[in-house]
Amino acid sequence: MKEILIKSNIWVGALALAIALPIFVVGSAWLLPGTDLWSHFAQTLLPELVSSTLILLIGVGIGVSVLGTVLAYLVVMVDFPGRAWLEWALFLPFAIPAYVLAFVYLGVFDYSGYVQVWLREYLGIPGFDIRSGHWAIILTFVLVFYPYVYMMARASFKRQKIQMIEAGKMLGAKPLRVFWRISVPLARPAIAAGLLVTLMETLADFGVVSLFNYSTFTTAIYSAWGDFRSIEVAAQLASLLVVVSFFLIYFERKARGKAKYYSSDVSNIKAYYAKGLTGWLIFLFVFGVFMLSFAMPLLQILIWSVEVFTLEWSDRYFDYFASSGILTISATALIVVIATILALPSRRKSESKTLQLLIRFSTLGYALPGSVMAVGLLYGVQNISLISIYFAGSSINHILFGSVALLLFAYVSRFMAIAYNSTSASSEQIKPVYGQSAKLLGASRLRLIQKVYLPMMMPGILAGGLLVAVDVMKELPATYLLRPFGWDTLAIRVFELSSEGLYERAAIPALIMVVFGAIIMLIFNKLDSEKY
Amino acid sequence: MLSVSNLSISFDESQVLEGFNLSVESGDIFALLGDSGSGKSSALRFIAGLENAMNGSVVLDGADLSLNGVHSVKPELREIGMVFQDYALFPHMTVFQNISFGIDHLSKKSKTEKVASLLELISLKGIEKKYPHQLSGGEQQRVSLARALANSPKLLLLDEPFSSLDKSHRDELVKDVRSILKKQSVTSILVTHDEAEAKAFADKIGKIEKKQLFIN
Ligand SMILES: Nc1ncnc2c1ncn2[C@@H]1O[C@H](COP(=O)(O)OP(=O)(O)OP(=O)(O)O)[C@@H](O)[C@H]1O
Ligand SMILES: [Mg+2]
Numbered sequence: 001m002k003e004i005l006i007k008s009n010i011w012v013g014a015l016a017l018a019i020a021l022p023i024f025v026v027g028s029a030w031l032l033p034g035t036d037l038w039s040h041f042a043q044t045l046l047p048e049l050v051s052s053t054l055i056l057l058i059g060v061g062i063g064v065s066v067l068g069t070v071l072a073y074l075v076v077m078v079d080f081p082g083r084a085w086l087e088w089a090l091f092l093p094f095a096i097p098a099y100v101l102a103f104v105y106l107g108v109f110d111y112s113g114y115v116q117v118w119l120r121e122y123l124g125i126p127g128f129d130i131r132s133g134h135w136a137i138i139l140t141f142v143l144v145f146y147p148y149v150y151m152m153a154r155a156s157f158k159r160q161k162i163q164m165i166e167a168g169k170m171l172g173a174k175p176l177r178v179f180w181r182i183s184v185p186l187a188r189p190a191i192a193a194g195l196l197v198t199l200m201e202t203l204a205d206f207g208v209v210s211l212f213n214y215s216t217f218t219t220a221i222y223s224a225w226g227d228f229r230s231i232e233v234a235a236q237l238a239s240l241l242v243v244v245s246f247f248l249i250y251f252e253r254k255a256r257g258k259a260k261y262y263s264s265d266v267s268n269i270k271a272y273y274a275k276g277l278t279g280w281l282i283f284l285f286v287f288g289v290f291m292l293s294f295a296m297p298l299l300q301i302l303i304w305s306v307e308v309f310t311l312e313w314s315d316r317y318f319d320y321f322a323s324s325g326i327l328t329i330s331a332t333a334l335i336v337v338i339a340t341i342l343a344l345p346s347r348r349k350s351e352s353k354t355l356q357l358l359i360r361f362s363t364l365g366y367a368l369p370g371s372v373m374a375v376g377l378l379y380g381v382q383n384i385s386l387i388s389i390y391f392a393g394s395s396i397n398h399i400l401f402g403s404v405a406l407l408l409f410a411y412v413s414r415f416m417a418i419a420y421n422s423t424s425a426s427s428e429q430i431k432p433v434y435g436q437s438a439k440l441l442g443a444s445r446l447r448l449i450q451k452v453y454l455p456m457m458m459p460g461i462l463a464g465g466l467l468v469a470v471d472v473m474k475e476l477p478a479t480y481l482l483r484p485f486g487w488d489t490l491a492i493r494v495f496e497l498s499s500e501g502l503y504e505r506a507a508i509p510a511l512i513m514v515v516f517g518a519i520i521m522l523i524f525n526k527l528d529s530e531k532y
Numbered sequence: 533m534l535s536v537s538n539l540s541i542s543f544d545e546s547q548v549l550e551g552f553n554l555s556v557e558s559g560d561i562f563a564l565l566g567d568s569g570s571g572k573s574s575a576l577r578f579i580a581g582l583e584n585a586m587n588g589s590v591v592l593d594g595a596d597l598s599l600n601g602v603h604s605v606k607p608e609l610r611e612i613g614m615v616f617q618d619y620a621l622f623p624h625m626t627v628f629q630n631i632s633f634g635i636d637h638l639s640k641k642s643k644t645e646k647v648a649s650l651l652e653l654i655s656l657k658g659i660e661k662k663y664p665h666q667l668s669g670g671e672q673q674r675v676s677l678a679r680a681l682a683n684s685p686k687l688l689l690l691d692e693p694f695s696s697l698d699k700s701h702r703d704e705l706v707k708d709v710r711s712i713l714k715k716q717s718v719t720s721i722l723v724t725h726d727e728a729e730a731k732a733f734a735d736k737i738g739k740i741e742k743k744q745l746f747i748n
Pocket of ligand 1: 543544548566567568569570571572573574575725
């Protein structure tokens, strides 16, 4: 028994280490001698970078926490008109890539967009630059990323026993007090997990910040690499990002605290009934968020797509679609299987501190911009290749460069955190007694995993797989750098067109991705509502 | 026959049990009393192979399960059943799936028969398709008992199985479960706080005091 665990721990540790490889490669940049360029960066740009990144993180963090939690609470605990369909409709913004929402909003609200033209012509209000300041970009991020918090908080609220809420009510607590004193504290771990994902995504984002001309670590990394051709400075900056992520993860762990809220009962009883005006006001609020974050942007890209359809559409779209599909499905399957192995509760008690640390490392890739991940991998491969020339006399560059395997590796490193957060959250819900009673009933390790752990983790596994699938489909920079010849995806096409300012034409591949993503969300919703 | 000898358990420097000895004749029901924190659950979990100890041996029907603090047989191979305080029914499985979990290797037909007869034994016929959350606390407790009995364990461990039920239900269930266990002549150990419950349920009673067991 012990030996099996130790052996499997070694395997799991090796797996986690392999996934974390790009991080270590990036970190190793500090071993290189310091350059003038770095001191230039550190003195002139770093302070501003730190403050603007911090403002962005704080603004987005507060925004998504409040919006995601409030929406989740309303949808789970309150009965109001339209609740049932809004509950799943609020997931749909997952299907919209952040850079798509950004270009749609810019297209609409920019100097030459409908809104400003109308304001100028009819109200005489002078034009303004929505790119300046922090508000517009923070709002954009909040509208794309709130579903992460919404999703986690909703699952957690659903698990809260109605009796607890009722006990609060019997003690005379008003709805708001019940929300603050009972529901939110119990959901805190889930909210923190959603917030963590959001902040990591924000740190790694390139599309939105560059469209808004907002400087963050990511843009500095691109500039170090693209403008100054210094892979070392890029890697050094990237490793600072890794440190920031480590702090975020630490704070998330703290927010979770020691308490583990085991509960597997899901009730569908509503705690509150909002009738009349209150009900409709709540509806308006939730519906408004749905319109702003999904329906209106979708409508806009639909209009643009129709306008330019004959110009942009061609048979090549079948290839883009196939590439996106194959990469998404294979990467998702791979990531979900690994995340499940890493999160299985059977190992939890026995695992060592080192293993826990390795698993944490394996999820850090989420904060690395996709391009840095790619550079790290290429850099690593180059060194491996040098070693192979030394020992075997032949280069293995041609096998690794431009291969689908390398791209899949990048996806696994990059998106492990999403799947792992979700699978481990569901595995932590499994009380140890379930494993113990299964063992006493004679179940082997394999059977315990198959019959007890996997089914109980399934909601988390599905949720993780869904998020990963949508994210892989949307992924841009790593795909761009690592894709084998002939593997252009829909995201690449959006990028090619929008980087030339052809927003209307970029709407076509964007629309396909959004529809595709929306279908994944619908499947998820179907699976989600079937059991429990 | 079960015999536990020289069991010593400690957590973080603090000794919970020291030189604990216990033997239970085949078919007997033994009740283990003791204050909260005296190590009742720990002893039970060691017998089940779920907890480690500094020292202690377990022999069940002539087979060495643990020797000098080392478990030589895994929990899943001990043929020991356990009923937990909060039942631990698998929430994603029906009553049928829960009860048949330990006998899944049997044919569909014999499983169905076995589950039906167990449900009859616990006086809950026809609830095979229900999920645990659709049952009352007492019903869940009976199902959890049926699950533990399904693969005819050599020893049944019950860790405060009645403590979350109200008094009137409890007295009834204590009697019922005793008669079920007697009918099947299963060797059993019940852990409880309640002396009256111990008297009503068991053939023999022991109490943990000063890290050791004293038989009344
Ligand atoms: N996993 C553990 N780690 C540390 N200490 C533990 C652990 N399990 C039990 N203990 C400690 O060992 C002592 C005995 O615990 P045990 O659960 O066996 O008591 P008990 O007699 O069953 O109590 P109760 O009647 O309250 O259930 C307690 O002081 C408890 O705090
Ligand atoms: Mg106890």
